[in-house]
Amino acid sequence: MQKHGVYHQLVTVQMLIEEDEDVNEDDIAEGEDMVPNGSPRKRTISENKQLKKSTSRQISKQISKPGAIDEEKDKEEEVETAPGAKFCPMLQENKPELPFILIGCMAAAVNGCTMPAFAIFFSEMIKVFMNNYSDSLLWSMMFLALGGVQFITNFLQSVCFGHSGERLTFRLRLKTFRAFMRQDMSYFDDPKHSTGALTTRLATDASQVKNATGIRIATMIQSLFGLVAALVIAFIYGWKLAFVVLAGVPLMALAGALQLRFVMGNHKKDNVDLEAAGKTASEAIENIRTVQSLTREPDFFHKYATSLNKPYRTNIKAAQLTGLTLGFSQGIVFMIYAGAFRFGAYMVTTGDMTPDNVFKVFFAISMTGIVIGQSSSFLPDYSKAATAGGLIFKTLDTIPLIDVFSKRGQYLSNISGRVQIRNVTFNYPMRPDVPVLKGINIDVEPGQTVH
Structure with missing residues (x-):
């Protein structure tokens, strides 16, 4: 062309x-x-x-x-943009599924407390081995009960948030298609509202919004309750050691902030490149007779592959930087382990703590690092959901002068x-x-x- x-x-x-x-x-x-x-x-x-x-x-x-x-x-070549949707408006769209969300949140809260409870059970099990296996049956059964609790809570939160997310996706797709049907011809005359762009939005954007209000909410609640439970255990059994271990938390927070900033900055560029590839495919398919008569199939294939190559390279670089930040956030946990064991040994030698209490504090704080890592996995999906939600809400708020669905007049x-x-x-x-x-x-x- x-x-x-x-x-x-x-x-x-x-x-x-x-x-x-x-x-x-x-x-x-x-x-x-x-x-x-x-x-x-x-x-x-x-x-x-x-x-x-x-x-x-x-x-x-x-x-x-x-x-x-x-x-x-x-x-x-213009691509429609919109401000990222806020969390509350997206959650408001999920209001009809409120019972599912509440049950899922309660299950996630209980599930978040299981890992700090594991720190206590594991420490007590070590104490059992040190005391000639006394009460071994009791703490073994506690592990069995903990496994049962995790099975029930994981099942409930997955089912509940899965149902709420799929119903939200179904409803948003219907609303978006209805909003497309109500627009006048000038809306579709805009190059930003091409057939490929609108069908892509209808197919993918609605399903991305559920990532902010579906199963990822369970991860956030699970992380929050796990963090609180871990800190309570740590300060009960050894507040001095807890303060030492918590000194590394700002470093983990810094790694999470860097990851968030990087993901939010590259997502919009990724959408632009993918829409360009979609337009190339749409042009080739719409004019397939002309393309075949001139044997231009390899040219369009090369053009489409070139359009995909750009986001491919961008995502490869993003994977490397994401791996660097994720590796830093996870590696800092083991650095905290080193400091915790050294200071814990010192506290045992001075008689301020017993060995089993050191393990309780140590494993409780390590669980804090795990839940923070789980929270960071929420960031990429949320950034995509915010971008997709902003485009959907912009479409729903676009009301033409002549509204075919309006009962007024x-x-x-x-x-x-x-x-x-x-x-x-x-x-x-x-x-x-x-x-x-x-x-x-x-x-x-x-x-x-x-x-």
Whole structure:
């Protein structure tokens, strides 16, 4: 298309001929004169020839103006953007599934406390081995009970948040499609609202929103309750050691902040590159006859592969940087282990702590590191969900001047059916230099049909 060669001319002619066929039919119908007996007077052969010549000249002019096509193509490269949706509006959309969310949140809260409880059970089990296996059956059964609790809580939170997320996706897709149907023609005339962009939004954006209100909420609640339980255990059994271990928490928070900033900054660019690939595929499929007649299949395949190569490289770099930050956040935990064991040994030698209490504090704080790591996995999905939610809410808030679904307005009880149109001019907002109607005048009497 950029070289304005044979493919460019064939595609342009194909599009113009399809449009002009419709225009010719309208012109022929408009040119038919009504005679008193109601039968139309057909155009003469010379008039039809003149119309074909006019159409041919119009096609030639359009082909000879590559600058206009380039300008149109530049407009098509535009991608619609919207501010990221806030968490509360997205959660508000999930309000009908509130019972599922509440049950899932309670299950996640209990599930979050199981890992700190594991720290106590494990420490007591070590104490059992040190005391000639006394109470071994009791603490073994405690581990068995803990496994049962985790099975029930994980099942409940997965089922509940899964149901709420899928119902939200179903409802958002229906609302988005309904919002598309209510828009006027100028909305679809905008290059940012191309067929590929709208269908992609309908297919993927709705499913991404559930990542902010579905199973990931369970992870956040599980992490929060696990953190609180771990800190309570640590301060009960050894507040001095707890303060030493908590000195490394700011480093883990820094790693999580770096990861969040990086993910949020690259997601929008990823969407732009993927939409460009979608437009290439849409162009090739829509004009497949022309593509095959010119054997341009390898060219379009190469162009599509090139469009995918850019986000591929970006995501490869993102994976490396994400791995670096994730490795730092996880590696710092073992560095905290080293400091905790050294200080714990010192506390045991001074008689301020017993060995089993050192293990309780140590494993409780290590569970804190684990839940922080789980929380960081929430960030990529949430950034995508916020971007997708912003686009969906922008579509839902776009209300045209003539809303076909609106019940407001004046309902006429007595309609005669006589229509008069005087000096009507019209052009689409995205093409102000192309007039569609040029001062049209129409009189339609009751019972008359306009072709």
